[in-house]
Amino acid sequence: xxxxxxxxxxxxxxxxxxxxxxxxxxxxxxxxxxxxxxxxxxxxxxxxxxxxxxxxxxxxxxxxxxxxxxxxxxxxxxxxxxxxxxxxxxxxxxxxxxxxxxxxxxxxxxxxxxxxxxxxxxxxxxxxxxxxxxxxxxxxxxxxxxxxxxxxxxxxxxxxxxxxxxx
Amino acid sequence: xxxxxxxxxxxxxxxxxxxxxxxxxxxxxxxxxxxxxxxxxxxxxxxxxxxxxxxxxxxxxxxxxxxxxxxxxxxxxxxxxxxxxxxxxxxxxxxxxxxxxxxxxxxxxxxxxxxxxxxxxxxxxxxxxxxxxxxxxxxxxxxxxxxxxxxxxxxxxxxxxxxxxxxxxxxxxxxxxxxxxxxxxxxxxxxxxxxxxxxxxxxxxxxxxxxxxxxxxxxxxxxxxxxxxxxxxxxxxxxxxxxxxxxxxxxxxxxxxxxxxxxxxxxxxxxxxxxxxxxxxxxxxxxxxxxxxxxxxxxxxxxxxxxxxxxxxxxxxxxxxxxxxxxxxxxxxxxxxxxxxxxxxxxxxxxxxxxxxxxxxxxxxxxxxxxxxxxxxxxxxxxxx
Numbered sequence: 341x342x343x344x345x346x347x348x349x350x351x352x353x354x355x356x357x358x359x360x361x362x363x364x365x366x367x368x369x370x371x372x373x374x375x376x377x378x379x380x381x382x383x384x385x386x387x388x389x390x391x392x393x394x395x396x397x398x399x400x401x402x403x404x405x406x407x408x409x410x411x412x413x414x415x416x417x418x419x420x421x422x423x424x425x426x427x428x429x430x431x432x433x434x435x436x437x438x439x440x441x442x443x444x445x446x447x448x449x450x451x452x453x454x455x456x457x458x459x460x461x462x463x464x465x466x467x468x469x470x471x472x473x474x475x476x477x478x479x480x481x482x483x484x485x486x487x488x489x490x491x492x493x494x495x496x497x498x499x500x501x502x503x504x505x506x507x
Numbered sequence: 508x509x510x511x512x513x514x515x516x517x518x519x520x521x522x523x524x525x526x527x528x529x530x531x532x533x534x535x536x537x538x539x540x541x542x543x544x545x546x547x548x549x550x551x552x553x554x555x556x557x558x559x560x561x562x563x564x565x566x567x568x569x570x571x572x573x574x575x576x577x578x579x580x581x582x583x584x585x586x587x588x589x590x591x592x593x594x595x596x597x598x599x600x601x602x603x604x605x606x607x608x609x610x611x612x613x614x615x616x617x618x619x620x621x622x623x624x625x626x627x628x629x630x631x632x633x634x635x636x637x638x639x640x641x642x643x644x645x646x647x648x649x650x651x652x653x654x655x656x657x658x659x660x661x662x663x664x665x666x667x668x669x670x671x672x673x674x675x676x677x678x679x680x681x682x683x684x685x686x687x688x689x690x691x692x693x694x695x696x697x698x699x700x701x702x703x704x705x706x707x708x709x710x711x712x713x714x715x716x717x718x719x720x721x722x723x724x725x726x727x728x729x730x731x732x733x734x735x736x737x738x739x740x741x742x743x744x745x746x747x748x749x750x751x752x753x754x755x756x757x758x759x760x761x762x763x764x765x766x767x768x769x770x771x772x773x774x775x776x777x778x779x780x781x782x783x784x785x786x787x788x789x790x791x792x793x794x795x796x797x798x799x800x801x802x803x804x805x806x807x808x809x810x811x812x813x814x815x816x817x818x819x820x821x822x823x824x825x826x827x828x829x830x831x832x833x834x835x836x837x838x839x840x841x842x843x844x845x846x847x848x849x850x851x852x853x854x855x856x857x858x859x860x861x862x863x864x865x866x867x868x869x870x871x872x873x874x875x876x877x878x879x880x881x882x883x884x885x886x887x888x889x890x891x892x
Contacts, residue, residue: 347551348548348551348553351544351547351548351551351553352544352548352553353688353689353692355543355544355547356544356691356692357689357690357691357692359539359543359544360539360725361727363537363539364534364537364539365534367533367534367537368530368533368534373537373538373539376537377539377543380539380543381543381546381547381550384547384551385547385550385551388547389551397689445525445529446528446529446532446533449525449529450529450530450533453526453529453530464526465530468523468526468527468530469531469534471728496520496522496523496526499522499526500522503522503525
C-alpha cells in the first residue's frame with residue numbers, strides 16, 4: 341500500500357490509531373504513565389521529521405514502536421542512575437477495587453517482570469501485551485529472531501521460577 | 508531450534524497466561540490523555556488538526572471493491588492499511604475524528620455512488636454512470652468525502668419463516684483528512700453514520716433505537732470494543748432478543764468492518780448484553796446475515812443514464828431471481844429472470860436497455876418453491892434522465 345499522506349496527516353492518522361496503545365506499551369516498560377506520554381509524543385514528533393523517508397504507514401508504525409522502545413530504555417537507564425536507592429517496584433500501586441489476592445499476584449508478576457534483564461522484559465511485553473510476531477519483535481528491537489526466541493525463553497523461565505519462589 | 512521450549516508454542520502455559528493477564532490489567536489502568544495530538548502538532552508546526560477543506564488537492568479513493576467480492580467475505584477495511592500486527596491496540600476519540608467538521612459527519616443527501624462529489628471511482632459500475640451535468644460540483648476544490656459501506660437490516664421476507672438480513676448501502680460523509688480513513692477511524696466514521704443517519708432506502712433500517720451514539724472504537728489484540736452512549740434502554744436481558752435485534756447488532760459490527768469478538772460499553776460501563784444479544788458479540792458469517800438478494804449498483808433515488816443495466820447478487824433456490832420493472836404509477840413495464848446461484852453469491856446483470864426518461868422501480872425477488880409466495884426481495888427506485 342502506498343500512501344500519499346503528508347507528514348501532518350501521517351501524524352494525525354497514526355495518532356488516532358496508535359497513540360493510546362503506544363502509551364500503554366511504554367507505561368508497561370517505564371512504569372509511569374506521565375513519562376510514557378512524553379516518550380510517545382517525542383516519538384511522534386520524531387516520526388513527523390522522518391516522514392519523508394518513511395512514506396508508508398507500516399514503516400511509520402514500525403519506526404514509532406522502535407523509537408518508543410529506545411526512549412523507554414534510555415529513560416529507565418536514567419532513572420536507575422538517578423534513584424539508585426529506591427526500589428524500582430514501588431511505582432505502581434494496585435487498584436483498590438481489585439480483589440486483594442488478584443492484585444497481589446498481578447503485582448508479583450509485574451514485579452518479577454521488572455527484575456528481568458531489559459531485553460527479556462521488552463521481548464515479553466511486546467509478545468504478551470503487544471501480541472507482536474517474533475519477526476515484528478525482532479524488527480522492533482533490532483535483534484535477530486533467534487535472539488528474540490532465546491530472550492523470550494529465558495525470560496519466561498526466570499519469571500516462572502521467580503513466581504514459584506515467592507509462593 | 509527447539510520449538511518445544513519456545514514460549515511461542517506454549518501460550519497455554521500458566522505463567523504466560525498470568526503474564527498476559529497482568530500486563531493487560533496493568534495497561535488498562537493507564538489512561539492516555541485525549542488531547543495529546545494538539546501538543547504533538549504544536550511541536551511539529553502543523554497549524555492545527557488537518558481540516559477537511561484545507562486542501563484543494565484531489566482525493567484518491569479506492570472504494571468500490573466491496574461489491575466485487577461475491578465469494579462471501581465481508582470487506583475488512585479494519586486492518587487494511589496498518590496491518591494486523593501493527594494494530595495491536597488503537598483507541599480513537601470522537602474529538603480526534605470529527606473535531607474539525609463542526610457538527611460532525613452528517614448525512615449527505617442523496618449520497619451514493621452516483622452523487623459523490625469529485626469522485627474518481629466508478630470501478631465496478633460502468634453501465635450506470637455517475638451524473639455528469641446536474642449534481643457534480645466543479646472538479647478540483649470539492650471535498651470528496653469518505654465513502655463508507657453501511658449495513659442495514661433489510662426487509663424481512665413476507666410469508667416465510669426467515670430472518671431479516673443485512674443490505675449494504677454506500678454512504679459518503681465529510682472527510683476527516685486528505686487520505687481515506689483507515690482502521691478504527693474508518694470504523695468509527697461508519698458506525699457514527701450508521702447510528703445517526705437514516706438509510707437512503709426506506710425499506711431498510713438500522714434496527715437501533717434513536718438517541719444512541721458511538722463515542723469510541725478501540726482494538727486490543729483481536730478484540731474490538733465499541734463505546735456507545737445514550738438514554739435509550741439498549742441493554743435488556745440477554746437471550747430476550749428477536750431476530751431483528753440480533754440482526755441490528757450484526758449490522759453495526761458489519762458496518763464497523765471487524766472480524767473478531769466485539770465488546771460493548773454503554774455510557775462508560777461494560778455491558779453483558781446489547782439489544783438483548785450476549786456480549787462479546789461474535790461476527791457472523793455472510794451465510795447467516797448477508798442479504799440473499801441484493802441490487803448492487805443502484806442506491807435509492809439514483810439518477811442514471813441510458814442504457815440502464817442493473818446488477819443483482821443472489822444466493823437463492825436454484826439461483827433464480829425474478830425481476831420486474833415498474834413505472835412511476837406502479838404499472839409493470841417489463842419483467843424477466845436473472846440467474847444467480849445457490850450456496851454462494853453470484854451476480855447477474857439485468858439489461859434494461861434504453862428507457863424513456865422518468866422514474867422507475869426495479870424489484871428483484873424470489874418466489875417460494877413450496878407455495879409460490881414472495882420471499883427475499885430488494886427493490887430500488889431510480890430516475891432515468
